[in-house]
Amino acid sequence: MKGLRFISVFVILLLLSGCLKTNVLERLSILVAIGYDAKEDNTFKVTAALMESQPDVKDMNRTVSVDAATSKGARRKMNEMLPHEIANGQLRVILLDRNIFRLKMLNEVDVLSRDPAFGDMVMVAIVDGSVQDLLTYPYKNKSNIGVTVNSLLDHNMKWNWGPLMTLHEFTHSRDIHTKELAIPMMKREGEEIALKGVALLHGDHIVGEATPREGYFLKTMKGEKTSFLYETVIKKSAMQASGMAQFLAMNDGKDEVKVVFHVIQSKGTIKLLDSQNIKFDVNLHIDMDIQEISERYSFEKTGAVEALKRQLSKELTAHLQQFLDKLRKVNSDCVGFGEKYRSLVPHTKLENEKWREAFPKSSIQGRVDIDIIRTGTIE
Amino acid sequence: MDIRYTPRKNFQFHAFLLFFVICNVQIGVGVFSYERYIYQVSGHDAWISVVLAGLITHLTVWLIVRMLERYGSTDLYGIHYDVFGKLAGTLLNCLYMLYYLCVTAIMMRNYVEVIQVWIFPDLPAWLVIVLLSLLTIYAGYGGIRVIIGMCVLGFIVILFTAFLFYSPLKYAIWTQLLPVMETDAWHVMNGAVRMGFSLSGFELILLLYPFIRNKERTMLHTQLGVACSNVIYLVTMIISIVYFSPSQLLRSIWPSINMLKIIKYPYLERLEFIVVSVWMLVALTGLLLNTWAITRGFKRMWNWNQKTMLVIVSIITVALSLSFEAHSQIAQMNKWIGKWNVALSFVYPMLLSCIVAIVFAFRRRKASSKGEGSR
Amino acid sequence: MSVYSEQIQNQLKKLIHHSDGLVVKAIGKRIAVCYMTGMIDTAQLNLNLLGRLPVKEHIESLDKLLDYIAIGDCQRFEQLTDAVDKLISGFAIVTLEGANGGLLVNVVNIPSRSPGNAETESTIYGPMIAFTESMENNIALLRSYITSTDFMQEAIQVDSETGTLANMLYMKEEDASPFVEIIRKRIRKRKMKGLIGSPLFLQLLADNKYSLFPEMSLSERPDRTAQALLEGKVVVMVEGNSQVIIGPNAFIDFFHSVEDRYSTWGIxxxxxxxxxxxxxxxxxxxxxxxxxxxxxxxxxxxxxxxxxxxxxxxxxxxxxxxxxxxxxxxxxxxxxxxxxxxxxxxxxxxxxxxxxxxxxxxxxxxxxxxxxxxxxxxxxxxxxxxxxxxxxxxxxxxxxxxxxxxxxxxxxxxxxxxxxxxxxxxxxxxxxYMYPMYPPNKKGLIDTMLMTVPSLFSYKTDLASSNIRGWKTRLSRWFTSDSEAE
Incomplete structure (x- = not known):
């Protein structure tokens, strides 16, 4: 009896309140990707890739662009253009152009995390060129540009060198002064969209770019798992020291050897050696699987693998050092040396500018250890 | 009113169920938002505050259970009558009942606010509050066993939710915990005091004690329950320290829910929606236990019918929790209740147990001296 | 027809409100046999009752008369009014002029079908047989599964105009007595109109009339019922119903099938x-x-x-x-x-x-x-x-x-x-109802949710385990024998 009475009260309550705002899926224009182009007068060109359903219209993808001063203003303007209300909850990608950084208009992106509709796994990327162009270009082989960009970024961040840059990571790195942002950068090339490199930031400014290889180093030093196909070219003249030269089976006259290996596992450790003069030691340990050597190399001979290891270790150490020097030169501590320093030296109270001044003057020594686990299916 | 009280056998329950009760009463809607308040004072050493507060809770529980063991089978209301006499006892009992009333109202309001912010911005507050109090009445009519059954269910929900916090760990920056003890001891202590708001509620053992069948196991299971909720608080605290940057943590009102936003499964996303709604079961246990405590007071002191009182109490809490609307008001109320929390669940029970110890010692001496005198 | 038998016929007719179907047969001058047509086993009646009663001899008392009747189930009654209920349910009444009361002879034959396959609870393996509408057959089926003196049978009668007969079955050894007591009390106190089927009986016995879920289960499988009895449950069997009421049931019991235990533990x-x-x-x-x-x-x-x-x-x-x-x-x-x-x-x-x-x-x-x-x-x-x-x-x-x-x-x-x-x-x-989830019971949880194999299950498994040792025993044997060898 009580149960019945209870249910009836419940039903009455529901009927009384049955006017909640519904978000019925097909009556929404679902925002998948949003792009911001900054203009010189401090306004935005906001471009959105949407999914929406319209009966009897096959194509459910749509891209719209509006001019607006704020992102909420853009939302209002888009609503005026679209058949259904715009819905933020499925947003996957935020694209920014370089001008946003130049004109210091990044706060608009920060505001997004106030809205509970946004997830924190939204990815942020920079577009080399105009975002509007990237999103609105009439591609022949892409149905929804937002979905395409999302899956492209997703697998590259998960399995490749692309640095993980979610909205959470973005606000996190912007909030603390001891770490800078490194944002993947993409570009439209004709019909295709490609990940080009990593933009290195100092504060809110893009100060440099990193190559995919450096992106790999960056991720490893941060302790994120990456598998990477590493390509390196070794000069034959540089092979003598390691003793690699004697294992090359035949000489075909070229003066360099190309080596490609697959990183199975890599682990980066950062050590603070001297807190007074700020000296760091970076050690990368890479387990690899040799995939390709452009010349025949006699692995079966004793010492051959050792020689290759020595040689590669030297090469990679040089590459790493190059990257570390570059970071200091452009003053972009995207690895988080400052965070490491702060965590190890109590009561530093690293102020914003203090670490940024100190970082270029610090000295960082990189070293790469290598283990060749396999040499593929042939020796 | 009899000071000692033993309920009928079919109202009694086993001591190990206390574990679930204590966990549920300590972990409520507060677990979504407490990190920020602690972090405000203790910085990245907030976890030390949590540990410290947990240890103090263990101590308080120890004192409370020791005090109850002295009496054999009684509750807080009975002890008040015994120690302070009828008038003062009634007053103190009323104070506690009033306090539980406020706690119930603020719990309801807090949960409704979470729903309004995270899921339905346009959901009328009265609807959820009325629904919640309907559930409270329905379960409350079933008596203490149903209430404890809901606690078991709530514990399962808490457990599964706790597993969800594994996902944010992938984004953790562990160096953010370092260096340890950068904050000075005073601030860490201050954080521990703020933690009192979240950890309070365990003092309900003062009222549940007569209903326990095997009373000798009370201490063990209560301490285990406290330990469990301490661990959950500690883990969520540590995860939110390593996951958020300091200013992110200070800005977000519900850091625990924010952390869940990162979770993504191939078949389901945005689990915070599910967690917030399923948390209704956990919030409900808190409401149930608190309203039960109030109606129990009426029953004990004036022998009023618990069922009718439950309806009246529910109506009052609905009215009370509907009386504030804006976030700032609710925050103000939370702060105010927080102070009372520390006083009524930590300081006062400790004090009371000391008083009881003294009274008992005094009585014993009196009895023995009397015995000697007669001899 | 003798005068005496006509007397009896008139009396009985009045008692059954002149309903048709009453047959009164006079045997000699002083004996009358009465029964309702259709309800009786004619062959038995003719062979063992009518054919054996003496036409000519003089019989002094009912006890003497009893010697002639070749049917075991005979009862004495004092007043015809008491016997009418039995008469209607298929008994034959034998009266003797001059004697007080008479005899009730069981020649009941209520039309019923022979046991068939279980329809609503079909399983792939295990016994296929299902209960029928005859309570006696059903009890016989159950007894064929449990041949134990612990198997108790207790008749209960409900306060209803139908006067349906029911039986309560339980194992004495298993602790079913509180439930038996509860059922007795409920049957005594509760009334229901038009109580025919066992589903209605189930409602009569329920704790809470307005619950959304069934509190007891209905089963038409003797093996399931036997299993329930062994688990210490009480079975209520209603005459004229092929489904028996098994109770008390926990929520989880409704999701168990007998087949679970017939299959291997994994399945x-x-x-x-x-x-x-x-x-x-x-x-x-x-x-x-x-x-x-x-x-x-x-x-x-x-x-x-x-x-x-x-x-x-x-x-x-x-x-x-x-x-x-x-x-x-x-x-x-x-x-x-x-x-x-x-x-x-x-x-x-x-x-x-x-x-x-x-x-x-x-x-x-x-x-x-x-x-x-x-x-x-x-x-x-x-x-x-x-x-x-x-x-x-x-x-x-x-x-x-x-x-x-x-x-x-x-x-x-x-x-x-x-x-x-x-x-x-x-x-x-x-x-x-939520036992063993609430109140939580570790052993109950394992038994009802995980273990389906009787040897692992909390049954009396002395028979099963007499020769086979658990792995722990075997292991300890192995170790001890090793150390002894040293």
């Missing part, structure tokens, strides 16, 4: 998990769909988003109405199938399922996805071994659906909380 465990999963599925699947599509589109993962939008794009109704239409049509199909003869019913199901499903999508009534979900959840509800429980589960889906349609996930959470409280409050013969 048994798997099917139990499958059923639990099906339960969750059938309650939450469509409401989750409605909640996600009406309010929480954020929860849908990217790869699912596009197909969902496409399938929903032509549907003019909100998801709630769409889901309700589908759920109701499935219920209609089920109901139509149940009412029609088996062969027609099957065709109905196929036609209804395919045609309505296809047409509904093409007409833009529902989306493809929903059809799949509704079908899945209907399937889930049909996996419940107990039909009554299955119906209850299907019923509670509707309020859940409505709650989801109005309040989204909050509605689902609310209704789930309500259901949980309801289940926690329920009792069956005073025993908590």
């Amino acid at each position: 048994g465990m798997f099917t139990r998990f499958l059923r639990t999963f099906a339960l969750v599925l059938s309650i939450f699947l469509t409401p989750m769909y409605v909640a996600a599509l009406t309010f929480h589109y954020e929860m849908i993962p990217m790869p699912l988003l596009e197909p969902l939008i496409i399938s929903r794009s032509r549907v003019p109704f909100p998801p709630l109405i769409e889901a309700l239409v589908m759920e109701i049509s499935i219920e209609l199909l089920r109901e139509a199938g149940a009412r029609l003869p088996t062969k027609v019913g099957q065709t109905m199901g196929i036609v209804g399922g395919i045609v309505i499903g296809q047409a509904a999508v093409q007409a833009g009534f529902t989306s493809n996805t929903l059809i799949m979900l509704v079908a899945l959840s209907a399937l889930g509800s049909f996996t419940t071994p107990n039909y009554m429980m299955g119906s209850s589960i299907r019923l509670i889906r509707f309020p859940m659906l409505i709650a989801a349609g109005f309040l989204g996930l909050i509605g689902i959470a609310f209704f789930t909380a309500f259901l949980c409280i309801h289940l926690l409050r329920m009792t069956s013969y005073g025993k908590p």
Whole structure:
């Protein structure tokens, strides 16, 4: 009896309140990707890739662009253009152009995390060129540009060198002064969209770019798992020291050897050696699987693998050092040396500018250890 | 009113169920938002505050259970009558009942606010509050066993939710915990005091004690329950320290829910929606236990019918929790209740147990001296 | 016809309100035999009663008369008014002029069928036989499973105009006495009009009339019933019903089938998990769909988003109405199938399922996805071994659906909380319904949820374990023998 009475009260309550705002899926224009182009007068060109359903219209993808001063203003303007209300909850990608950084208009992106509709796994990327162009270009082989960009970024961040840059990571790195942002950068090339490199930031400014290889180093030093196909070219003249030269089976006259290996596992450790003069030691340990050597190399001979290891270790150490020097030169501590320093030296109270001044003057020594686990299916 | 009280056998329950009760009463809607308040004072050493507060809770529980063991089978209301006499006892009992009333109202309001912010911005507050109090009445009519059954269910929900916090760990920056003890001891202590708001509620053992069948196991299971909720608080605290940057943590009102936003499964996303709604079961246990405590007071002191009182109490809490609307008001109320929390669940029970110890010692001496005198 | 027998006939006619069907046969001058036609075994009557009674000899007392009757079940009665009830249920009355009262002779033969296969609780293996409408046969069937003196039988009579007979069966050794006491008390105190079938009996015995779930289960399988008896449950068997009432039942018992224990432990465990999963599925699947599509589109993962939008794009109704239409049509199909003869019913199901499903999508009534979900959840509800429980589960889906349609996930959470409280409050013969989940019992949990093999199960397994040792014993043997060898 009580149960019945209870249910009836419940039903009455529901009927009384049955006017909640519904978000019925097909009556929404679902925002998948949003792009911001900054203009010189401090306004935005906001471009959105949407999914929406319209009966009897096959194509459910749509891209719209509006001019607006704020992102909420853009939302209002888009609503005026679209058949259904715009819905933020499925947003996957935020694209920014370089001008946003130049004109210091990044706060608009920060505001997004106030809205509970946004997830924190939204990815942020920079577009080399105009975002509007990237999103609105009439591609022949892409149905929804937002979905395409999302899956492209997703697998590259998960399995490749692309640095993980979610909205959470973005606000996190912007909030603390001891770490800078490194944002993947993409570009439209004709019909295709490609990940080009990593933009290195100092504060809110893009100060440099990193190559995919450096992106790999960056991720490893941060302790994120990456598998990477590493390509390196070794000069034959540089092979003598390691003793690699004697294992090359035949000489075909070229003066360099190309080596490609697959990183199975890599682990980066950062050590603070001297807190007074700020000296760091970076050690990368890479387990690899040799995939390709452009010349025949006699692995079966004793010492051959050792020689290759020595040689590669030297090469990679040089590459790493190059990257570390570059970071200091452009003053972009995207690895988080400052965070490491702060965590190890109590009561530093690293102020914003203090670490940024100190970082270029610090000295960082990189070293790469290598283990060749396999040499593929042939020796 | 009899000071000692033993309920009928079919109202009694086993001591190990206390574990679930204590966990549920300590972990409520507060677990979504407490990190920020602690972090405000203790910085990245907030976890030390949590540990410290947990240890103090263990101590308080120890004192409370020791005090109850002295009496054999009684509750807080009975002890008040015994120690302070009828008038003062009634007053103190009323104070506690009033306090539980406020706690119930603020719990309801807090949960409704979470729903309004995270899921339905346009959901009328009265609807959820009325629904919640309907559930409270329905379960409350079933008596203490149903209430404890809901606690078991709530514990399962808490457990599964706790597993969800594994996902944010992938984004953790562990160096953010370092260096340890950068904050000075005073601030860490201050954080521990703020933690009192979240950890309070365990003092309900003062009222549940007569209903326990095997009373000798009370201490063990209560301490285990406290330990469990301490661990959950500690883990969520540590995860939110390593996951958020300091200013992110200070800005977000519900850091625990924010952390869940990162979770993504191939078949389901945005689990915070599910967690917030399923948390209704956990919030409900808190409401149930608190309203039960109030109606129990009426029953004990004036022998009023618990069922009718439950309806009246529910109506009052609905009215009370509907009386504030804006976030700032609710925050103000939370702060105010927080102070009372520390006083009524930590300081006062400790004090009371000391008083009881003294009274008992005094009585014993009196009895023995009397015995000697007669001899 | 003798004068005496006519006297008796008149008396009896008055008592049965001149209803037709009474036969009074005079044997000699002083003996009358009365019975109702159709209710008796004519062969027995002729051979062992009528044929043996002396026509000529003079008999002084009923005791003497008793010697002539070759039927065991004979009772004395004092007044004809007392005997009428028995007469109507098929006994023959033998009276002797001058003697006080008479004899009631059991020649009852109520038409019944021979035991057939179990229909509503079909299993793949295990005994196939099912109870029939004859209580005696049913008890005989049970006794063939449990030949023990502990097997107790207690007749109970209900206060109703039908005067239906019922029997309460239980094992003496198992601790069933509190439940037996409760049943006795309820039968004494409660009244019900038109009490015919055992389902009505079940309602009479229930703890709470308004509970959403059945508190006792009905079974037509003797093996299931025997198992329940061994578990310490009480069985109430009602005359004229092929289904017996098993109680007290916990919630989890409704999801157990006898087959679980006939199969190997892995399969048994798997099917139990499958059923639990099906339960969750059938309650939450469509409401989750409605909640996600009406309010929480954020929860849908990217790869699912596009197909969902496409399938929903032509549907003019909100998801709630769409889901309700589908759920109701499935219920209609089920109901139509149940009412029609088996062969027609099957065709109905196929036609209804395919045609309505296809047409509904093409007409833009529902989306493809929903059809799949509704079908899945209907399937889930049909996996419940107990039909009554299955119906209850299907019923509670509707309020859940409505709650989801109005309040989204909050509605689902609310209704789930309500259901949980309801289940926690329920009792069956005073025993908590959610046992062993609540009050939690470690051993009970393992026994009912995991272990399905009797040797691992908390049965009396002395027989089974006399020769086979557990791995622990074997291991310890091995170690000790090793050390002894040293």
